[in-house]
Amino acid sequence: MxxxxxxxxxxxxxxxxxxxxxxxxxxxxxxxxxxxxxxxxxxxxxxxxxxxxxxxxxxxxxxxxxxxxxxxxxxxxxxxxxxxxxxxxxxxxxxxxxxxxxxxxxxxxxxxxxxxxxxxxxxxxxxxxxxxxxxxxxxxxxxxxxxxxxxxxxxxxxxxxxxxxxxxxxxxxVPPLRLLVVGAVHIAQALVPMAQIAGYAPVVIDPRSSFGSAARFPGFDLVEDWPDEALADQGLDARCAVVLLTHDPKLDDPALTVALRSPCFYIGALGSRKTHAARVARLAEAGFAPKDLARIHGPVGLDVAAATPAEIAVAILAEITAVLRGRQS
Structure with a gap:
């Protein structure tokens, strides 16, 4: 595409x-x-x-x-x-x-x-x-x-x-913007084409072939691998945004470990405030400092009372844009 x-x-x-x-x-x-x-x-x-x-x-x-x-x-x-x-x-x-x-x-x-x-x-x-x-x-x-x-x-x-x-x-x-989306869920189906229109080169990562299929994401780059390995292979830099949409610790936590050790400009993770608090606690126990954990935007996206997958995707892309342009830390 x-x-x-x-x-x-x-x-x-x-x-x-x-x-x-x-x-x-x-x-x-x-x-x-x-x-x-x-x-x-x-x-x-x-x-x-x-x-x-x-x-x-x-x-x-x-x-x-x-x-x-x-x-x-x-x-x-x-x-x-x-x-x-x-x-x-x-x-x-x-x-x-x-x-x-x-x-x-x-x-x-x-x-x-x-x-x-x-x-x-x-x-x-x-x-x-x-x-x-x-x-x-x-x-x-x-x-x-x-x-x-x-x-x-x-x-x-x-x-x-x-x-x-x-x-x-x-x-x-500067290098073209990239968006690495972990979790080929319904929100990703809306987010990926929106991000492309906004100038990002999106990549969808999911080890579950039934989720990350060409039928669900026609024409987009798909990586069927464990998220931490896929992100490491992608070579994250300061022009990359990483969004995790699985809210499954088995997939999210290893991916967050890679993202937090990279200079990517945005990290967002789906989940409720309670889910995010538990996520931060696990990562803190794994050795990450508070200033590192503060890089994670969770719950992901601007709070615009989004309800549908498409609305959530709009909120996520808006937050990524705000961070990119220096309007939000």
């Missing part, structure tokens, strides 16, 4: 290498009601084809024209659209939003080598920042040991944006 994951750099590199030509257009700054967040990207091919979005359709036509001009001249361009412009209504931003978009032709200011390295780092799930001068188009990749404190915070928060000088743009590329 196709994942709802941004692949603009990969698409641009593929189109360039296919001889079509490619331009990356990136939102570098927004004000007001601009429809896409900073860092959103649109790829424009030399034949006019497009992939991705920088405005949800509002200014794409104008950006495509500018991109084709940039591809011909080999020069980057910084575009601005907003209510103050004479063309504001025509480009669809008469609601008051304003956006700045950096247009970079591949093989010119944005070299094929730099783009190729970026694609390789993304494939290896390595966080990386592309730092570019928006006036000259000269950019470089910063990753690994090259990352300094200020930039490290940006990367950790997945926060692209202009520096204070207004001339340097930092495009943060």
């Amino acid at each position: 196709t994942q709802s994951i941004d692949t603009a750099p990969e698409t641009a590199l593929a189109w360039h290498r296919a001889g079509i030509g490619a331009v990356l257009a990136t939102v570098v700054e927004t004000w007001g009601s601009a429809p896409r967040r900073v860092g959103a990207q649109l790829v424009v091919g030399g034949d006019g084809r497009i992939a991705g979005s920088v405005s949800g359709g509002c200014v794409e036509g104008a950006v495509v024209h500018a991109a084709l001009d940039a591809l011909e001249t080999g020069q980057p361009a910084l575009l601005e659209f907003g209510i103050a412009d004479a063309d504001a209504f025509a480009v669809g931003l008469a609601c008051g939003g304003t956006i700045k978009i950096l247009v970079e032709p591949v093989s010119a200011s944005l070299s094929e080598a730099t783009l190729s390295d970026l694609v390789d780092l993304r494939a290896a799930r390595q966080p990386v920042a592309y730092v570019v001068d928006v006036t000259t188009g000269q950019g470089r990749l910063v990753h690994g040991r090259m990352v300094q404190d200020g930039l490290a915070e940006r990367i950790a928060q997945d926060r692209s944006g202009l520096d204070a000088d207004g001339m340097t743009f930092v495009a943060v590329h």
Whole structure:
């Protein structure tokens, strides 16, 4: 099943290498009601084809024209659209939003080598920042040991944006989000497609083949293994959320042990307050400290009085989003 994951750099590199030509257009700054967040990207091919979005359709036509001009001249361009412009209504931003978009032709200011390295780092799930001068188009990749404190915070928060000088743009590329769901129950059947739409690559883990079947989860990644072994094999990192839906200690406790020893950003476990209290007591007896156990969200999900499997799934995904965006600890 196709994942709802941004692949603009990969698409641009593929189109360039296919001889079509490619331009990356990136939102570098927004004000007001601009429809896409900073860092959103649109790829424009030399034949006019497009992939991705920088405005949800509002200014794409104008950006495509500018991109084709940039591809011909080999020069980057910084575009601005907003209510103050004479063309504001025509480009669809008469609601008051304003956006700045950096247009970079591949093989010119944005070299094929730099783009190729970026694609390789993304494939290896390595966080990386592309730092570019928006006036000259000269950019470089910063990753690994090259990352300094200020930039490290940006990367950790997945926060692209202009520096204070207004001339340097930092495009943060972090590994795609993953959701590991333990327990192929009815809630999982609702949660997994919702999570995919929200940009997660979901994996369903359940040793019970009758639960974790392709008929119940068509097109999704299924792992028929004990949860602790499956989670260890998946290689949990800081871009992973883990949700346990079995409320069976034989399955949940070993999986929680693996999750708590990983840097995953979210851990949630289904069950009542009484069930969760017993779970925390067992894990404390196993040696986990209170600060570790506080990472577990249980009962899982925001308290929105959810009743049906779909409503519970909405509550879970909302809580994961709140934690990801720093609105909940």
